[in-house]
Amino acid sequence: MIFDPARIERELSEIMVRSSPTEARASLLNLVVFSTSASKAQADAMLDAVLGRRAARVIHITRTDEAESRLSISARCYLDHSNRSVCLQEVVINNGRDGIGGAVSSWAPLLIRDIPVYVVWLDTICSGDGLSSDVVELADTLIYDSEAALRNGEDNRRLVSRLAALARNENLALCDVTWRRVLPLCSVTANCFDSPHLRQQVESISEVILAGSPPAFAALYLAWFGSRIGLRCHEDRAARDRRTTGCATPAEGGRAWELRAAAGHTVRLSHRQHGAIENGVLVTVLFGGKSELRIRASSGGCAEVESGEDLSTQILQYPSDGDILLGEIDGMRRDHIYTETVRSLDTFM
Amino acid sequence: MDHNPFREGLSHTRRADPVTVVIFGVTGDLTRRKLLPALFALYRKGVSRLGVIGFARRDWQTEGLRQRAGEILRDAPDATDEQRAAFVNQLSYVRSTFDETAGYRELARQLPKDGDRLFYLSTPPESYEAIIRNLGEAGLNRPGGGSIRVVVEKPFGRDLESARRLNRLLADYFDEQQIYRIDHYLGKETVQNIMLLRFGNGIFEPLWNHRYVEHIQITVSERLGVEGRGNYYDSAGALRDMVQNHMFQLLSLTAMEPPIDLQADSIRDEKVKVVRAIGPIAPSELDTHTCRGQYSSGYSDGTAVPGYMQEDGVPPDSRTETFVAIKLFVNNWRWSGVPFYLRTGKRLRRKVSEIAVTFRTPPLELYSNRHPTMTRNTLIIRIQPEEGITLTVNTKIPGYTTDMRPVNVDFAYGSAFGESTLEAYERLLFDALVGDSTLYTRRDEIEASWRFITQLLEGWQNSQSRPQLYEPGSSGPHGARALPGGAGHRWRKL
Numbered sequence: 001m002i003f004d005p006a007r008i009e010r011e012l013s014e015i016m017v018r019s020s021p022t023e024a025r026a027s028l029l030n031l032v033v034f035s036t037s038a039s040k041a042q043a044d045a046m047l048d049a050v051l052g053r054r055a056a057r058v059i060h061i062t063r064t065d066e067a068e069s070r071l072s073i074s075a076r077c078y079l080d081h082s083n084r085s086v087c088l089q090e091v092v093i094n095n096g097r098d099g100i101g102g103a104v105s106s107w108a109p110l111l112i113r114d115i116p117v118y119v120v121w122l123d124t125i126c127s128g129d130g131l132s133s134d135v136v137e138l139a140d141t142l143i144y145d146s147e148a149a150l151r152n153g154e155d156n157r158r159l160v161s162r163l164a165a166l167a168r169n170e171n172l173a174l175c176d177v178t179w180r181r182v183l184p185l186c187s188v189t190a191n192c193f194d195s196p197h198l199r200q201q202v203e204s205i206s207e208v209i210l211a212g213s214p215p216a217f218a219a220l221y222l223a224w225f226g227s228r229i230g231l232r233c234h235e236d237r238a239a240r241d242r243r244t245t246g247c248a249t250p251a252e253g254g255r256a257w258e259l260r261a262a263a264g265h266t267v268r269l270s271h272r273q274h275g276a277i278e279n280g281v282l283v284t285v286l287f288g289g290k291s292e293l294r295i296r297a298s299s300g301g302c303a304e305v306e307s308g309e310d311l312s313t314q315i316l317q318y319p320s321d322g323d324i325l326l327g328e329i330d331g332m333r334r335d336h337i338y339t340e341t342v343r344s345l346d347t348f349m
Numbered sequence: 350m351d352h353n354p355f356r357e358g359l360s361h362t363r364r365a366d367p368v369t370v371v372i373f374g375v376t377g378d379l380t381r382r383k384l385l386p387a388l389f390a391l392y393r394k395g396v397s398r399l400g401v402i403g404f405a406r407r408d409w410q411t412e413g414l415r416q417r418a419g420e421i422l423r424d425a426p427d428a429t430d431e432q433r434a435a436f437v438n439q440l441s442y443v444r445s446t447f448d449e450t451a452g453y454r455e456l457a458r459q460l461p462k463d464g465d466r467l468f469y470l471s472t473p474p475e476s477y478e479a480i481i482r483n484l485g486e487a488g489l490n491r492p493g494g495g496s497i498r499v500v501v502e503k504p505f506g507r508d509l510e511s512a513r514r515l516n517r518l519l520a521d522y523f524d525e526q527q528i529y530r531i532d533h534y535l536g537k538e539t540v541q542n543i544m545l546l547r548f549g550n551g552i553f554e555p556l557w558n559h560r561y562v563e564h565i566q567i568t569v570s571e572r573l574g575v576e577g578r579g580n581y582y583d584s585a586g587a588l589r590d591m592v593q594n595h596m597f598q599l600l601s602l603t604a605m606e607p608p609i610d611l612q613a614d615s616i617r618d619e620k621v622k623v624v625r626a627i628g629p630i631a632p633s634e635l636d637t638h639t640c641r642g643q644y645s646s647g648y649s650d651g652t653a654v655p656g657y658m659q660e661d662g663v664p665p666d667s668r669t670e671t672f673v674a675i676k677l678f679v680n681n682w683r684w685s686g687v688p689f690y691l692r693t694g695k696r697l698r699r700k701v702s703e704i705a706v707t708f709r710t711p712p713l714e715l716y717s718n719r720h721p722t723m724t725r726n727t728l729i730i731r732i733q734p735e736e737g738i739t740l741t742v743n744t745k746i747p748g749y750t751t752d753m754r755p756v757n758v759d760f761a762y763g764s765a766f767g768e769s770t771l772e773a774y775e776r777l778l779f780d781a782l783v784g785d786s787t788l789y790t791r792r793d794e795i796e797a798s799w800r801f802i803t804q805l806l807e808g809w810q811n812s813q814s815r816p817q818l819y820e821p822g823s824s825g826p827h828g829a830r831a832l833p834g835g836a837g838h839r840w841r842k843l
Contacts, residue, residue, distance in 0.1 A: 036704075181501065186355065186359055187359050187360075189355055190353060190355035190356045190359055193353045193355050193356075194353055195358070199353055202354060214412060225355075227809070228354045228355050228357070229354055230354075249794075335358070337357065337358030337359070
């Protein structure tokens with residue numbers, strides 16, 4: 001099919017009538033998914049979560065090595081509890097080497113106006129063509145996976161800078177899939193500090209060690225932890241103005257940062273032993289070398305918390321990509337804690 | 350450090366502690382239709398440390414209760430046999446009358462020592478006193494290892510005096526924070542959506558007052574008759590059965606001021622102010638401000654149906670109303686002079702629950718072909734069926750003239766979401782389990798509503814008049830039509 005928006009709209013309407021013998025629900029959102037051949041499976045898994053639950057127009061653009069771009073349309077409808085159709089109208093574009101399929105003029109006219117635009121970006125963010133300003137302009141919410149971006153060879157420092165710049169855009173809500181997986185661990189950590197005994201020791205925290213988990217997960221968790229307790233850099237204003245990289249003092253070959261607590265002492269945040277979160281994560285918080293808090297998270301849905309003599313269990317469940325997308329669609333909010341975390345990360349690294 | 354620096358910005362998941370729910374009157378219809386399905390749904394959603402003890406007179410044993418529960422839950426959607434079996438195995442039964450102290454001793458024996466306790470009074474109101482007193486006398490009202498809450502079903506009293514007596518009795522044994530007076534209307538998503546619509550949008554609230562609103566209609570109509578509940582219904586009537594609770598909740602949510610926050614008492618403080626501000630209807634105003642009706646025999650869905658007085662359990666000379674319409678005023682700064690029309694009834698044309706806010710006409714009528722009532726902008730909040738919101742606006746008819754006609758800007762609440770909304774009882778039970786009383790009625794709210802209702806009941810009683818008859822499938826008695834007529838208003842068509 002050729003990239004003719006009027007014709008595409010007409011044919012979509014015809015398909016909808018055929019696919020939905022009962023009354024169809026109005027589309028609630030536009031979902032534009034950018035993927036590559038490598039990330040297409042992740043994109044499909046996310047879309048499956050929306051299927052039959054939220055009426056949406058999906059424009060799925062996959063970057064491929066084919067010479068020419070191609071486009072196909074379809075509609076998938078499911079009956080809901082009140083016997084009305086919940087339909088995904090799908091425009092599937094294979095963006096070939098000619099680049100026509102990815103051009104903004106090919107897909108943007110297909111967005112339904114006046115309903116939110118969610119962009120799922122599963123392509124490179126900084127390197128190559130990267131995330132374009134057109135996409136940022138059209139998106140109300142931008143969903144991406146910083147861990148996948150690092151895995152695809154993006155430069156860590158550039159990625160963080162770009163995300164920090166995106167976080168400054170007040171018209172855009174950001175959803176980092178990796179951050180959404182970090183949040184359950186943050187919640188367990190926060191629950192631990194509901195205890196007055198541990199809360200009194202917050203100012204004596206001297207080191208936080210995260211063992212296990214991939215690098216982006218660890219960086220976000222440690223930056224969140226540091227920003228929550230107000231860690232700052234060891235530098236004066238002149239030094240801050242001179243530097244071009246992060247202000248934290250690197251240690252352990254760049255896998256640890258040394259920062260300054262409000263009380264003046266140094267706090268070390270470090271990441272050891274890269275690995276998948278499913279293989280387990282251990283957080284150790286040291287309080288001036290006197291006592292420890294340990295959070296041992298497994299993939300089994302719970303975390304063991306050990307503080308002094310006390311041992312307890314908390315629920316910890318990492319959400320799936322589909323759950324994250326569905327939650328984001330329904331949530332429609334700017335996550336200011338993520339914004340602060342990314343800014344801290346940009347400052348520290 | 351006073352506050353937890355890690356807590357900010359993280360979502361707070363409400364979790365129920367281990368709890369035992371004691372259902373008094375477990376053999377009744379409410380348990381079968383609502384309570385057990387709701388508890389099972391909560392169990393499947395993670396309230397897994399949930400025990401249920403049924404308490405009733407019938408000669409059942411624990412096995413009998415479990416077997417019946419299994420049958421009730423057989424059709425629960427998406428449930429597995431394992432889930433059903435695990436839930437049913439947490440049920441047990443105490444056979445006792447409600448005034449038998451031995452039954453409460455047995456209950457105390459079966460209750461776990463630790464964890465929360467929720468006592469659910471799902472019995473006829475005549476049994477409330479015995480249950481509350483015996484719970485108190487057995488010491489089951491005193492928190493031990495966990496919290497103790499009591500849920501009281503409607504009807505909560507039958508006039509101001511009986512409601513006060515029940516409140517005093519409850520207060521003798523429980524703190525107000527432990528008492529949950531349930532009105533299942535508040536568990537409906539669309540009822541909760543009234544506050545969200547008003548206070549979550551910027552465009553409505555500036556217009557939501559006497560300067561822009563001409564009148565408000567609240568309708569809760571049913572197609573069915575008393576359906577075998579004649580005995581109960583005849584002692585209640587539409588005013589007690591619907592207006593004092595469900596319709597006053599809709600009225601409060603529609604007319605209340607914005608709360609300072611979303612805490613339970615902040616919301617309930619504002620709701621009770623509305624009920625207190627309702628102007629009393631003097632005996633001399635009863636005929637112009639109220640209308641009672643009673644359905645006659647006739648046809649419904651092509652089938653002959655009996656009149657109310659021919660229903661089982663209804664005395665042949667009954668004066669109980671099956672329809673009531675009321676014109677009232679909320680005498681506060683915001684609503685001064687704006688009539689609120691409430692109507693509810695059985696065997697009416699259509700099953701409808703809705704709130705319709707009709708706005709004033711523009712100050713200057715530039716377009717001469719205005720219909721006297723149809724062209725007023727109206728915002729309709731539909732609670733059922735087809736939950737949603739409709740705003741009628743006037744628009745130009747295409748052509749050479751400036752003729753206009755009303756069109757609907759329609760939002761179907763369900764259109765946005767392809768999944769079913771929570772059952773009201775599931776939501777309300779969960780709130781009671783986690784100690785959130787926002788969607789429950791407070792003591793002063795109950796008493797304020799009964800104060801108004803009791804005046805009407807006494808006025809009707811003294812007038813010796815009878816309810817007007819109306820045909821099944823109609824919109825109510827003829828007399829009701831005149832109620833809004835004086836001000837040039839009319840009821841929305843059913």
